[in-house]
Amino acid sequence: MVDNNAMQTVRDWVEETTTTPVITADGVKCPEHVGIVGLGLIGGSLALRLKAAGCKVTAWNHRTHPYSTARLAGIECTETLEELVEQQPDVLILCNPLVAMPKILQIIAPLINPEKTTLTDVGSVKGLVREQVKAAGMTDCYVGAHPMTGNERSGWQAADARLYDNALWALTYGDDTEYRRVVQVAGMITRGLNNGLIIIDDETHDRATSLISHMPHVVSTALINELTMSPDRNIATELSAGCWRDMTRVALTDPDRTCAMVVENSENVEVLLRSMAQRLNTIADALHNDDASAIHSFFTLGQPYRDFKAEQRNENNREETETVFTSLRIDPVHWREDFLRSAQHGEYIVRFTSGHHALAERHATLKA
């Protein structure tokens, strides 16, 4: 059921404005002109989807092979990165590999007009990128971003606007992030891409992604190492079924890419690996000692997560009209805390109805 109070509030709010983002009676709009650096799977798909939504999209790629088909799709392509920056797009999105980031930031820094352009990126590690942006002197116009999407493929030939269907984004802030930049990028995500978002600090983002992605990638890799080194390896693979297949799927993806991702977030990953090792040794001890109570504790500790997943499944089975919306009023001073708390409470922002008001979907949360 749509929250009628929330909708009423939307009508009350629409007159408010901020400086940069374009705000109409309909709320914060998608910026008119988006620049994209890197037409790989993530950047290429983004370009196609924004173009389809009516944006002007200009792109640069370090090799020109995507240009002919990109141009057919209505994406303007520049010969040089400099040329793209000098066009002063409203939002400039860095979709290049992280390894190329310092070099690219160096080219952009002297040319960007921060009054006109907000800088963002799609890297999977946010603390590192912010450091690099800071080193290049551009934090004043930067907002971190990370879309929760992707697949095993890569490159422009794999790009597809549908990659962003139902994607959730994390926008990230640091101590010196300007609020209006956040709203500007949020307008692109909610209106240009029709995606939801949460807004959190870099550190929380990097701890959370190490927990649900980077550390598990290492664990998956350790599993295939264990098998490879076992004299039972072939009989084990013959007897393997869904459990093994699912738990080792990510270890089959490009190990160089996984390695890079883990190294970029190594401090958080290290802490979690040591914690996991301790959990495994503790349950090994319990099995060794036939300690029924400790064994039982191990298998019940995660019950809140199982309950949460069951609740989430019920949520997904509900009719769409039952989605619960909530209205957020964002405090101009304490906006960081407001957004972080909202994300912790399972709220996905789906629209900025004014510069300081947002509509969010409420989702199930894990009560530990």
Add this chain to the structure above:
Amino acid sequence: MVDNNAMQTVRDWVEETTTTPVITADGVKCPEHVGIVGLGLIGGSLALRLKAAGCKVTAWNHRTHPYSTARLAGIECTETLEELVEQQPDVLILCNPLVAMPKILQIIAPLINPEKTTLTDVGSVKGLVREQVKAAGMTDCYVGAHPMTGNERSGWQAADARLYDNALWALTYGDDTEYRRVVQVAGMITRGLNNGLIIIDDETHDRATSLISHMPHVVSTALINELTMSPDRNIATELSAGCWRDMTRVALTDPDRTCAMVVENSENVEVLLRSMAQRLNTIADALHNDDASAIHSFFTLGQPYRDFKAEQRNENNREETETVFTSLRIDPVHWREDFLRSAQHGEYIVRFTSGHHALAERHATLKA
């Protein structure tokens, strides 16, 4: 391509026989009468599939609620376990939960006619079951078995003959296993179920299953424990994608069932958990020390497994006519070693063409 030499050999062999299994010009047949103890997911599906293949199937279940629909499907049902055993089926398959095994073996032991009936089971841990069978004095007529199938459901209402489509079985032997029992059960698997099998010792089976199932179940559970205990739990779940979903799927299944499975194979699981903990601590150290060489080693150690999976994918993409068959001559004295070596070499037995000859499909193997 079917191996013509192998087919020629089949024609040469068919006159050989052994005592118990029924052997015709077509090779070892499916036994005529199969008894099934326990009409849950595994036993019920087995009963339905054997019945569909033309077997006489008689079943007993500790509760009679499946009987009306089972009888409609042509499965005969007995009021007591004693009655089933006294019918002297050619093969009696224990599909009851492992926890009920000692009690059930106690009832069967005084009634079974080992000259007529071969005893087998479908338990996921083989060493423990053999000990229990030994304690009940029935090792002379027992062969261990474990079908690689199952799903998240349970009970007769979930039973479906298709559960065994393309299933691979492990048959297991101990020091005193009679060869003819192995051939008898293999006849049922290959001809009654149209499944393949490997034949290995209990210890190898239990080490291999702890490697690809029991230990990974514990690791998956440790992952959801890690998340549940993290203050970042909700933001982490919001940012989670395919990696996390796949690696924690088995932790969402019934924790009591997982716990029981792990405890039944605790010695093997303990060893592997300690090894995994060491791997995780080692890579944590490497990340801490920024040790590029150690990090690289960790991510490349499992490359033979990645290569094997790529080879296996190619194999699955080939036309069916390209399946490579090999003919096995089983030494009457050294049959244990012959079967184990065959399994280690990626061979799935699909037919006993005589009492001492088998046809096997050759599959890709992992070269470490």
